[in-house]
Amino acid sequence: MLSLAEAEYCNVDDLNPAPIEPTWIIEGDPEARARLLWRSACKTSSTVIWSCTGGKFNWYYDLDETIIILEGSVVLESEGMPPKRYGIGDVIYFRTGARAKWHVEGYVRKLAFLRLNNPFPFGIAIRAVNKLKKVARTSQPSRLT
Template sequence: MSLALIEAGHCNVDLKSSPINASQIIEGNPEAREHVLSTSACATAKTMIWSCTEGKFNWYYDLDETIIILEGSIVLESEGMPPKRYGVGDVIFFRKGAHAKWHVEGYVKKIAFLRQTTPIGFGFAIRAVNRFKRTFFASGGRRSPRLAEAG
């Protein structure tokens, strides 16, 4: 199955229920909803819209996640980090293994970029292959104009 090279989505989409595990809820009855906008061909990265109603809960990150708050606000707490309020336009990066206490103040909507991390050895290999490709080929697998001129 071939994937489109360019995909477009919108932040105002219908979100499906994505319940927070009851054991993680600290206070209230937060109701989370989500919609996946895109997934990488290798399935190691995805972009999603997520929203949640008021409440407090613990969240554990098993992937790297970058979020941008689109609506509402939250207060985040984590070990070694005092509580801090974040709102519209704020960007937050959570590394795999992070733990945060979320306090959703009324409502929050975010766009999230999730990425599986690779072991450090694989990361070096991937960067080396990418550097080789950039040096010898332009995007789309064509020979780099720099090499075409030299050859």
């Protein structure tokens, strides 16, 4: 039987080095660390905890990414968007293909939810299959009785 939930303690000291691409660094010597917490069976989505020390750098998103700032702050700017400071509790969404300039003010730690953005027709097919699975599950008698 599959577990409905999984839990794991993650100490910031347990994060592994995750160097920022050197050509992306604009200023300072930011040191990033990360740890994969979870990955879907199909490997199209994952949850990561990430931290970084002070510095300025560019970031290019090849996946959809939703983050929540857990500690510290960051100033983000992007084309067509003036610089804006984000801090603890702020949630930010980056679409696949987005580019942002990060200015980490001392230290930041975030929880990131990453997802491969499937082409529209493929997404419809996935939703249809999931709907059929749900209908099949609800039509089966419960084994808990």
